[in-house]
Amino acid sequence: MASVIPLTDLRAASAMDALDAREAFVRAAALDAAPAFEAFPADTRHRLLQDLRISVTDRCNFRCVYCMPKDVYGRDFPFLPHRALLTFEEIARVAGIFVRLGVRKIRLTGGEPLLRRNLERLVGMLAAHDGVDLTLTTNGALLAKKARALRDAGLARVTVSLDALDDRTFRAMNDVDFPVARVLEGIDAAAAAGLAPIKINAVIKRGMNEHAIVPLARHFRDSGHIVRFIEYMDVGHTNGWRMDHVVPAAEIVAAIGDAFPLEPVDPNYTGEVAQRWRYRDNGHEIGVIASVTQAFCRDCTRARLATDGKLYTCLFADAGYDLRALLRETYSDAQIANAIAAIWQRRADRYSEIRTANTSKPSRIEMSYIGG
Numbered sequence: 001m002a003s004v005i006p007l008t009d010l011r012a013a014s015a016m017d018a019l020d021a022r023e024a025f026v027r028a029a030a031l032d033a034a035p036a037f038e039a040f041p042a043d044t045r046h047r048l049l050q051d052l053r054i055s056v057t058d059r060c061n062f063r064c065v066y067c068m069p070k071d072v073y074g075r076d077f078p079f080l081p082h083r084a085l086l087t088f089e090e091i092a093r094v095a096g097i098f099v100r101l102g103v104r105k106i107r108l109t110g111g112e113p114l115l116r117r118n119l120e121r122l123v124g125m126l127a128a129h130d131g132v133d134l135t136l137t138t139n140g141a142l143l144a145k146k147a148r149a150l151r152d153a154g155l156a157r158v159t160v161s162l163d164a165l166d167d168r169t170f171r172a173m174n175d176v177d178f179p180v181a182r183v184l185e186g187i188d189a190a191a192a193a194g195l196a197p198i199k200i201n202a203v204i205k206r207g208m209n210e211h212a213i214v215p216l217a218r219h220f221r222d223s224g225h226i227v228r229f230i231e232y233m234d235v236g237h238t239n240g241w242r243m244d245h246v247v248p249a250a251e252i253v254a255a256i257g258d259a260f261p262l263e264p265v266d267p268n269y270t271g272e273v274a275q276r277w278r279y280r281d282n283g284h285e286i287g288v289i290a291s292v293t294q295a296f297c298r299d300c301t302r303a304r305l306a307t308d309g310k311l312y313t314c315l316f317a318d319a320g321y322d323l324r325a326l327l328r329e330t331y332s333d334a335q336i337a338n339a340i341a342a343i344w345q346r347r348a349d350r351y352s353e354i355r356t357a358n359t360s361k362p363s364r365i366e367m368s369y370i371g372g
């Protein structure tokens, strides 16, 4: 086992570069006070650890312009080799530890999670945890084929990303010429399999798909599926984000409200990411995720486990904590729980609250790797 720096002496760690320091911290934390660990850890801003997003692959069959632009993610892009990925057994083990620490919601994501072979086997392993809401976010391309098996394995719900209904815009946004009809078939298959209520995520980028807002709202208005319009975010370094590409949530709500009058709905729970609205005439809901114009860091209870087992406490974190190293050595569950609790307790992230048009970070993590 590599040498361990005591948790109480991080002076040595601070002399190393940030990644080494994080590794030293994780190992020290794992050993500190084991085998006891503190369930329900709170961070420095009193936020509990309640949601876990797990990226099961950094690969994708789409090249959405706002996420994996083709000129960066070309044929030669160095995706992670298979051995770097957490195995299903490792994911299930670490997810179980998160659940013991208080996580109540697990979302499988990526990259495109349905590209990970036999994903339903992992779903079955995770569904064994009582009291956990297990969901998945997908681009829908393979959903028609997989919906039934995912449901049978124990998946509760799905979120499907869909940025436009007109084929031309949709193909331009996914940039691999994928037809919208196939995603709509996937949504129907998910509904038929009982993966409900289905949420539809639409990222709105100025100059690309503002015209898709009202047609999306209209199409799903009576479907029972909940469309959530997402402000375009400055995740990663590759998408060329600019503040003037963001269509503010208020503008989205106004556009829909002009066509179909809306009224606000109270949040389901503290920390809910989407602001809820409902149509005055039929009571059906939409959501807007205003991560840029109305940050919700104050209630952010989400951790992200990247494809290679690094733990990130914020979508905009510049480095993660290597849990895979602990999983592949002789650390016990209680020791790994200690490490995760200690990481969470030192968390102070609130990037979206302090973002400005000119915010720049030296090393931002890409969404396809960290998990959206």
Ligand code: SAM
Pocket (backbone or CB within 6 Å): 060, 066, 067, 109, 110, 111, 112, 113, 137, 138, 139, 140, 159, 160, 161, 201, 202, 203, 230, 231, 232, 233, 234, 235, 239, 367, 368, 371, 372
């Ligand atoms: N491939 C799957 C999909 O697209 O649903 C799951 C991973 S994707 C990274 C998760 C979500 O992040 C999608 O709904 C996607 O639209 C959203 N997303 C990706 N890049 C984004 C950005 N720059 N701003 C806002 N949302 C983004």
Ligand code: SF4
Pocket (backbone or CB within 6 Å): 060, 061, 062, 063, 064, 067, 068, 110, 111, 112, 139, 161, 368
């Ligand atoms: Fe792939 Fe999802 Fe990113 Fe689009 S948003 S490129 S589907 S990971």
Ligand code: SF4
Pocket (backbone or CB within 6 Å): 296, 297, 298, 300, 301, 302, 313, 314, 315, 316, 349, 350, 351, 352, 353
């Ligand atoms: Fe949470 Fe970070 Fe997003 Fe704020 S910026 S809501 S802390 S993930």
